[in-house]
Amino acid sequence: MNMANESMNLIALRARYEAFKARGLRLDMSRGKPEAAQLDLSEPMMAPLGDYISEDGQDTRNYGDPTGIPEAKRLFGALLGVPAAQVIVGGNSSINLIHDALSRAVIHGPLEGDAPWGKLNGAKILCPVPGYDWHFNMCRTLGLETVSIPTGETGPDMDVIESLARDPSVKGMICVPMYGNPSGVTYSDETVDRLAAMQTAAPDFRIFWDNAYCVHHLYPDEARRDHLKNLYEACAAAGHENRVLMVTSTSKITFAGGGVSAMAASPKNIARQAALMTYQLVCYDKVNQLRHARFLPDLAAVEAHMAKHAAIIRPKFEYVLGVMDRELSDIASWSRPRGGYFICFRAPRGCAKRVVQLCAEAGVTLTPAGSPFPDAYDPADSVIRIAPTYPPMDELRQVMELFPLAVKIAALERG
Ligand SMILES: Cc1ncc(COP(=O)(O)O)c(C=O)c1O
Known part of the structure; x- marks a missing residue:
């Protein structure tokens, strides 16, 4: 022209x-919010529960089950591909679970015996971009440096990640591995395998795997969906079982402001998070967990x-x-x-x-x-x-x- x-x-x-x-x-x-008609889909969940008793015989209206009721653990175990015993069910926000886990790493170290990340000079977290602003700002708020990693069609640039992971001050990575916010990218099997197997100079390297969109397919038929390999299983197979903390929530399944979240990880990681939760709260909202578990009893219902x-x-x-x-x-x-x-x-x-x-x-x-x-x-x-x-x-x-x-x-x- x-x-x-x-x-x-x-x-x-x-x-x-x-x-x-x-x-x-x-x-x-x-913002990526559901529209009102989507929220209405979960209205039946608000019908009276009839009783409040969880599978283990607890009255969910009362204290108890601080890591979640069994049926909610089973639901999230199925969503994240990890045994129910390795799940902590939280409140309405998976972002809150990540923030708590990161804070615990900063204050106490990821596992007993690990140095608190906050004591190190300039602990760094790898952040695939374009990514989710909450992740970056959360890291910054907690005093962690963020390092941008470019994302391609198969996920973040693994050559760059493997090379940066040789630096002991690089303590982890935070990412959205499926239908990324906002990249839309789902990590390939090779990306998942490389993340699981790579050598990291930091023995306490952690991947915060924010699988917020794990069942959020636009095209329900199998052939037109993305598939994400199970990073926990890949890490376990590579001898790095403690490397990943996975989270998700029902924020875009039921109610964005009234859903349920969960974290899944190795038995050691889960025990550590549960121990450090002890004086943080007595229990999350188990009535809402029960409502969710009855409304969505299994993966087929989801x-x-x-x-x-x-x-x-x-x-x-x-x-x-x-x-x-x-x-x-x-x-x-x-x-x-x-x-x-x-x-x-x-x-x-x-x-x-x-x-x-x-x-x-x-x-x-x-x-x-x-x-x-x-x-x-x-x-x-x-x-x-x-x-x-x-x-x-x-x-x-x-x-x-x-x-x-x-x-x-x-x-x-x-x-
Ligand atoms: C990648 C990602 N993680 C987490 C969230 C928020 O999840 P929650 O409501 O469970 O805190 C969002 C919301 O937009 C998101 O896009």
């Missing part, structure tokens, strides 16, 4: 942009329930991807996730902040540019996390009228 055509084009795009802005909309696409979620959100993903395909394929690229909650959009270099700003000024809040990177610094200023689940379809259509305009304007302004 020559310069005259370019500026004509920009004038036309700006006119359309101003017309959109004049509608005075206020739409929020900033899968049937997740297919209903997929039926609600899949059209939204397909709609957003369709608009991007039509409008933006000559200037940008994006992920085509088969599950999870995000599309990872890559604007032309140097344009992401401007796109987000243009959208905000026209009434659409996106996740801040840069947030999928530690320090909110995206060196290419390119990645924008698109979260299509929360707005109802009619709002999403309006957002997707604006978004391509904003990308094209930002790209032309940049020249």
Whole structure:
């Protein structure tokens, strides 16, 4: 396109942009939240329980079972692929479980006899990017340095990880291995095997495996799903059984603000976490655990329930991807996730902040540019996390009228 055509084009795009802005909309696409219709799917869970007695005969309304009731441990054991005895069932937030486990490593060391990470000068955690801002900020809050690791189609760059793991100050890694937030990537079997088998200079190296989207397939049929190899089993086979702490939750299965979370790990890790929990709380909310375990008694029930979620959100993903395909394929690229909650959009270099700003000024809040990177610094200023689940379809259509305009304007302004 020559310069005259370019500026004509920009004038036309700006006119359309101003017309959109004049509608005075206020739409929020900033966080990966379920929409109300998804939350409604779990309403039957709130029917009276009849009785409050867990399988081990405990009255869940009372104190007891600090690591969780047996039926909830079994459910999460099935989700994470670990025996129920190696599960701690928590409160409503898996982020809280990771934060607690990281804090314990900082204050006490991961296992008895390990030096507290907080006593070392500059303990480092590897963070595949683009990744989840909560992970990076949590590490920083706890005084841990974050090291960005680029992510490709099969997961984080394993050559870089294996080489950095030779440094004893590198104490671990925190990641979303399936339908990544926001990369959409699921780690390949080879990536899982290399993470399990690699030599680490730190004997207390830990992988915080945030499997938040382990059953969140957009396409319920087997052939169109991603599959994630079991890292705990791979670690055990490689003689590194204590290397991984896995977490997940029902936040995007039942209620984002009222679900249940769990951690699974080796018997030694679980015993250590349970021991350090002793004076933190007497027990988590076991009535909610019971409600969940009865509503979702096994993996088959979870899968049937997740297919209903997929039926609600899949059209939204397909709609957003369709608009991007039509409008933006000559200037940008994006992920085509088969599950999870995000599309990872890559604007032309140097344009992401401007796109987000243009959208905000026209009434659409996106996740801040840069947030999928530690320090909110995206060196290419390119990645924008698109979260299509929360707005109802009619709002999403309006957002997707604006978004391509904003990308094209930002790209032309940049020249
Ligand atoms: C990767 C990841 N982990 C954890 C969470 C939050 O989970 P929870 O509600 O269990 O703390 C989210 C929510 O967006 C997420 O994307």
